[in-house]
Amino acid sequence: MKIDLPSLEINYKNRVEQALDRFLPSVADEPSMLHEAMRYSVFSPGKRLRPFLTYCVGKALGASFDVLDYPAAALEIVHAFSLIHDDLPAIDDDDVRRGLPTCHKRFDEATALLAGDALLTLAFNVLARTPLSSPEIVIKMIDHLALSLGSTGLIGGEFLDIQAERKVQEEAGLLKISEWKTASLIQGAIVLGALASPDCDEALVKPLGAWGRYLGIAFQIQDDILGVEGDPASLGKSTDSDRRHQKATLPLLKGVDFAKKMRDQFYGLAQEVAINIDLPLEELRQWSQKMIFRDR
Amino acid sequence: MKIDLPSLEINYKNRVEQALDRFLPSVADEPSMLHEAMRYSVFSPGKRLRPFLTYCVGKALGASFDVLDYPAAALEIVHAFSLIHDDLPAIDDDDVRRGLPTCHKRFDEATALLAGDALLTLAFNVLARTPLSSPEIVIKMIDHLALSLGSTGLIGGEFLDIQAERKVQEEAGLLKISEWKTASLIQGAIVLGALASPDCDEALVKPLGAWGRYLGIAFQIQDDILGVEGDPASLGKSTDSDRRHQKATLPLLKGVDFAKKMRDQFYGLAQEVAINIDLPLEELRQWSQKMIFRDR
Numbered sequence: 039m040k041i042d043l044p045s046l047e048i049n050y051k052n053r054v055e056q057a058l059d060r061f062l063p064s065v066a067d068e069p070s071m072l073h074e075a076m077r078y079s080v081f082s083p084g085k086r087l088r089p090f091l092t093y094c095v096g097k098a099l100g101a102s103f104d105v106l107d108y109p110a111a112a113l114e115i116v117h118a119f120s121l122i123h124d125d126l127p128a129i130d131d132d133d134v135r136r137g138l139p140t141c142h143k144r145f146d147e148a149t150a151l152l153a154g155d156a157l158l159t160l161a162f163n164v165l166a167r168t169p170l171s172s173p174e175i176v177i178k179m180i181d182h183l184a185l186s187l188g189s190t191g192l193i194g195g196e197f198l199d200i201q202a203e204r205k206v207q208e209e210a211g212l213l214k215i216s217e218w219k220t221a222s223l224i225q226g227a228i229v230l231g232a233l234a235s236p237d238c239d240e241a242l243v244k245p246l247g248a249w250g251r252y253l254g255i256a257f258q259i260q261d262d263i264l265g266v267e268g269d270p271a272s273l274g275k276s277t278d279s280d281r282r283h284q285k286a287t288l289p290l291l292k293g294v295d296f297a298k299k300m301r302d303q304f305y306g307l308a309q310e311v312a313i314n315i316d317l318p319l320e321e322l323r324q325w326s327q328k329m330i331f332r333d334r
Numbered sequence: 335m336k337i338d339l340p341s342l343e344i345n346y347k348n349r350v351e352q353a354l355d356r357f358l359p360s361v362a363d364e365p366s367m368l369h370e371a372m373r374y375s376v377f378s379p380g381k382r383l384r385p386f387l388t389y390c391v392g393k394a395l396g397a398s399f400d401v402l403d404y405p406a407a408a409l410e411i412v413h414a415f416s417l418i419h420d421d422l423p424a425i426d427d428d429d430v431r432r433g434l435p436t437c438h439k440r441f442d443e444a445t446a447l448l449a450g451d452a453l454l455t456l457a458f459n460v461l462a463r464t465p466l467s468s469p470e471i472v473i474k475m476i477d478h479l480a481l482s483l484g485s486t487g488l489i490g491g492e493f494l495d496i497q498a499e500r501k502v503q504e505e506a507g508l509l510k511i512s513e514w515k516t517a518s519l520i521q522g523a524i525v526l527g528a529l530a531s532p533d534c535d536e537a538l539v540k541p542l543g544a545w546g547r548y549l550g551i552a553f554q555i556q557d558d559i560l561g562v563e564g565d566p567a568s569l570g571k572s573t574d575s576d577r578r579h580q581k582a583t584l585p586l587l588k589g590v591d592f593a594k595k596m597r598d599q600f601y602g603l604a605q606e607v608a609i610n611i612d613l614p615l616e617e618l619r620q621w622s623q624k625m626i627f628r629d630r
Contacts, residue, residue, distance in 0.1 A: 063486070069494055149496075152493045155454065156484055156485040174469045177469050181459055184456070189372065189452040197365050197448045
């Protein structure tokens with residue numbers, strides 16, 4: 039899905055792409071094709087949503103951009119990993135992603151599988167090298183990222199998503215999928231930005247995390263709505279994928295109107311939490327509104 | 335492959351299996367089937383070679399077993415991840431592993447893919463929680479493990495292995511596969527055991543790592559020799575897999591005698607390094623000899 043970014047967001051986007059270029063292995067080094075597949079997936083056109091969140095929160099909390107580059111890039115790297123594995127024939131079997139052939143279509147299945155594995159691993163190298171004076175915080179970031187990804191995070195959400203094709207889902211089950219599959223990493227992006235900041239005290243991590251989690255659920259519901267309503271060309275992916283797999287998304291199962299109501303409800307919850315967070319996060323507030331109510 | 339273990343090794347084996355049971359998510363927790371697949375693969379009968387190396391080296395360097403449980407378990411967890419993905423149809427397409435159906439045969443392909451991803455992620459949670467007083471060391475362990483696994487480690491080796499099916503390989507290329515695919519994690523097991531130890535000084539990490547790397551190459555060559563010579567029943571896996579995939583292993587391409595010569599050469603290199611390591615590592619020396627020259 040394409041979104042017009044104001045200049046500030048474009049700066050974040052450029053910034054994280056430069057960091058990614060530094061952190062990703064060169065195609066000049068062996069194994070060249072594996073590195074090419076890793077770079078192909080990471081550098082395919084994307085919103086860089088998760089890095090944006092990390093930079094925004096970190097900036098509001100006085101973090102240095104040279105430090106934030108590490109968690110921001112790690113978040114984008116694991117996002118790329120998740121898309122590659124998600125698109126594989128064993129899972130969604132998608133041919134197009136961000137307007138380009140998916141990794142296993144451009145290369146092959148084995149290369150895509152391993153490129154995903156290598157990216158997931160690389161994210162931990164990147165995080166481990168975050169130039170913070172407190173190594174305890176670096177460990178906290180690593181632990182939090184791994185939890186956001188694990189069997190009760192993004193990967194667990196992906197698993198529930200597949201299961202949902204196989205059995206009737208209740209509303210709560212569908213929301214769990216959005217929460218784990220998408221919201222856990224949105225939350226992770228915000229929490230890692232906060233942790234990397236000198237002005238972050240422990241009491242802030244919880245509400246910031248909750249804000250990210252509610253936003254993430256609303257964001258995924260909107261994604262599912264666009265999957266039903268949207269125009270495949272502007273979304274840049276095969277939107278019939280959900281239908282083809284009989285994926286049990288909220289709008290497909292309960293109707294678009296119901297889904298919009300739920301989206302608004304979670305966006306409301308996010309705002310309720312945000313109102314008590316006394317930080318200069320206007321940029322993020324505006325952006326999240328635009329994001330949740332995007333039409334493509 | 336089955337190996338008779340003296341009682342000391344059995345103690346290490348029991349110890350790491352108890353640690354794994356604590357660290358792995360319960361099947362009582364959602365998503366139950368994903369957790370079941372993770373446990374199925376980790377607890378299938380195995381030698382627990384990598385944990386053994388971690389315990390041995392750590393013990394020789396005065397580490398506490400309560401600390402060593404973390405890196406030892408993390409090593410076994412990533413080993414299980416690598417076997418699951420290795421066995422997938424996109425890579426080796428193997429049906430049997432350790433005498434049991436492979437993960438994707440016992441469950442399904444999507445579940446196996448995600449169980450592997452979740453295990454890889456979990457290993458970093460486990461390492462991040464290593465109860466060491468120095469957080470800098472914990473970060474070093476995480477960085478080292480991720481490097482051992484990445485695109486110039488185990489995962490890169492797996493990639494080269496697939497490539498080797500597609501083009502003629504020279505001896506150096508074949509050795510690179512053994513080095514990356516197998517030796518990097520054997521080296522990792524030894525280095526992590528050393529890092530977790532109070533008596534480990536920086537100057538010891540390099541020779542211990544080199545020792546592990548040479549042993550790992552010899553170990554993989556022996557594995558390939560057994561793949562050509564061995565009895566499938568006692569190896570507990572489909573040994574025709576290498577032939578079926580026209581895998582370019584050293585014994586298949588250059589003959590068993592040549593492979594044995596190379597194995598002995600790397601074992602010799604390992605011994606040369608080991609002789610200068612002034613540590614009570616008799617247990618490990620004896621064991622490595624037995625391991626490299628095993629006949630099943």
